[in-house]
Amino acid sequence: MTDVTMLNRVAVGDILRRSASKNPQKTAIIIGEKKISYEQLNEDSNRFANYLIESGLQKGDTVATICGNSWQMIVAIFGIAKAGLVWVPINPGVSFNEKCYILSEVKAKILLCDEVFLQGKKEEYESMCQELLLIGDGVAPAEKFEHTLAHPHANEPEVELHDRDIVQIMFTSGTTGTPKGVVINHQAVFIASLANVIEAGMNKNDVATLMMPVFHCAQHTLVTSFIHLGATIVIIPGFEPEAFMKTVEKEKITWMFGLPLMYRAFLYHPSFHNYNLTSLRYCLYAMAPMDKNTLEKGINELTCDFALGTGQTEMYPATAVFKPEDQLRKSGSYWGTPSLITDTSIMGENGKLLGKMEVGEIVHRGPNVMVGYLNNDEETERMREYGWHHTGDLGYFDEEGMLVFVDRKKDMIKTGGENVSSIHVEQALVSHPKVLNAVVIGLPHERWIEAVTAFVLLKPGESATKEEIIAHCKENLGSFQVPKEVLIVSELPTTTTGKIQKHILRKNYQGLYSNQQV
Template identity: 60%
Template sequence: MQSIVNRVAIGDILRRNALRFPDKEAVIDGETTISYEELDQLSNQFANYLLSSGLKKGDKILTICGNSWEYIVIFNGIAKAGLIWVPINPGISIKEKLYIIDQVEAKLIIGDAALIQSDIEDINSRCQNIIAVRGNLGDTNTFLVSIEDHSPVEPVVEIQDRDVAQIMFTSGTTGNPKGVMTSHLAVYIASLSNIIECNFQEDERILAMMPLFHCAQHTFTMSCLHRGATTVVISGFEPEKLMKTINDYKITNMFGLPMMYRMMLDHPNRSKYDLSSLRRCTYAMAPMDKQSLERCISEICPQFALGTGQTEMYPSTMVFRPEEQLQRFGSYWGTSCILNDTAIMDDDGNLLPKGEIGEIVHRGPNVMNGYYKNEEETEKSRAFGWHHTGDLGYWDEDGQLVFVDRKKDIIKTGGENVASIKVEGALLTHKTILNAVAVGLPHEHWSEAVTAFVVLKQNTEATEEEIIEHCKSQLGGFQVPKSVIFLEQLPMTATGKIQKHVLRQQYQNHYQVTN
């Protein structure tokens, strides 16, 4: 089969390292340690199960899972079978989950029992083929049972490098999330780029703490597996648990949010743990303030770097490198990774020189295939032959990219993207609210906190607690406002457009902690 001769496929990563390092630790998850040979064979067993179930190329497998060794087997097995992985955030509302299930016409749903138990009837109404991970859901099949009788030999599947490997849904400013189609080639080559950019070595022990359903942790983990290093999995962030993991497993490389590093710095028990094994720490989603960064480099790890990217442009696309960290401060994104070009573009498609603000655009093999079932948005995203990020920035005099602001009103909170229009829609269904807007305000813990500004109808009353509870009934947990600010009127232009930038400026210190 000619396509196998020169193919680029995600599943090849495990097979090659199983041959190179059969007995080496590939994944450590608590008491479970899996070698590269075992990981490859388990992924093959799952791939063979999927194909034996009658699933065919192009079918979508939807997952609702937290971090675990099983999850790593699952998404690698899906890739080996030539099927399409659709990971979704367990924290989104059931309405959004059902929208995604319907949108992709999911043939199989795989979920942690604890994460889908409460929604099982609604999910089952859309797809009756369900596999439970880490627990039971009545008569549904379980992951371990599904693979036990299947061959550990990799199935022969025709895969082209631009075949869609996964569809990750990202919230936009429209009401519904958009599915980003990513190819085998994009994931494969991005993982190689990350190895070079992060200087990963074969003896690394790299932490998988951020959610694996997210593109950032997924690409970080695939880079680790591609290098033949060891992935240490933990589920969720708790500062002392993190420090104990670094101490016990001699973690050499990790990825986290700025607030996570700040919480480690200020933890009263930090001195109990040896963090000296850390060689490099990557942070993302927001810049690090000068004081915290200086302390992190001095007290936690000498090498810190900021990585950026997005689901549509498989990360990383840019790195603010360790040698630049203490040379300049602010919203720096640094320079492009080796696999893509970056430029600044005006609205007419002209590339701008240093110092001029415009939209940040990219080109490279890690660009998405497009938005699923949304050709119009796909074409908009690649106008003038470049991928448009929706972010504004400029090149400084030294060729370092500085991020200015988002062109749209996505709120980045705790590592997740929240569409402000979705929050506003929930707010406006409250019986007392006349008008409302949602923005992200600076917050030490969340990077940006979802904040609601509301104007009440005449002769009505409502409390902050009532409105937040109302939002909880309609939104995922991370989408719910952290605070509600009541105003007599919202700042508007002459044409009635709400001026969100005015609110951001006026209330930028709303969450500032005062002693």
């Protein structure tokens, strides 16, 4: 009987091989002045895969990375997949103890780390794995990641792979406790990234940014999507508005992904009109809603499409897209329409699926659902109660069947007998012309139970009083939604992907109202 393993497999490493076979000399990666062709990227990934196998690693073993965005990181991601191993990206920004916890939890065989992230812990990291490979200028040749690319075999290793084999384990931020390892198979990454090509209007001629951290699911899935197509990816190691605009002009970037805060930073930059940004045709944003003023300015002055993508590590993105044609037609926290590979419903109590305009938990089904949480069967089962994946997000479908996000279940503020969506208040705040970013939480209050509290970051060079901000909110919100207090701050606690860490604000300001009645 014919072995169909190679005939009908779905495997992440195959994505790069196929694009390299069709576009060998096309530029795959640009970083600074360095350019890497698809042929070279594929061969380097094969060499790393063969190195890993010859190092004694077996199918299913784990290779962890503590890295920023780099060409080496892309080579490693695909090399790990080609070898039938499991990639474990670790956020460089988490504590050393959390890094140690993750390395121990996954029993990492090899660790790839940027030298800058060692922070004097080299010996500790070496003790936790079979081999430590480093990226950086001050690294001895024998320890350098690049020495693995001198492996004599550039052909792809013959590894039996199946679509349900594990390809990566990504850990959640752990903001409410111990971080959870999200186990993801080849099928989820392959199909979700392929669906993005259609949903986000990508094409083979695109020149796309890699600006958000590739260790995060959102940027990783987009990189994979563009490699499906054989497009060109420009790695931008850190965001600075003017440097970013120079890169767009130089490389003629057509497709970008960034946070709303990033769009505001360059669209309102004093040098905005000094650069030719006409190559941009598609601008994706995520993690937070875009205020109407910035959205209109971006669409009108860049004359390109804007879209919002949503998803989560447990439900490989994108799960929904708020598309260009709806951006200015609909106002509010719209997530748009579910991805073509995703079933989305709204669930109420006891598993009941709700109708249009009824608020409940957003739940999904599809091939991009995680395998489960690593070593946590109880939590895995809780997340798939009633046969749906539970997101922890509240939302509803409007009259047209478009998905609207209300809030995270844990972020809904209960104040004076009313439920207030923190997202709704944040949207009102960022619509103020002087506000760069804002976050809203509920804090304990003797009278209100939870008091709506706003933390506001002003645009550079701007000044405003809390009374001015509150007056603006009174014009745009219901009386029970207006913040009881506005704190103007110089910075907001964020993750490396730009998400506001509301739990830190709750902890730091827990006693704000303990001696006052507002």
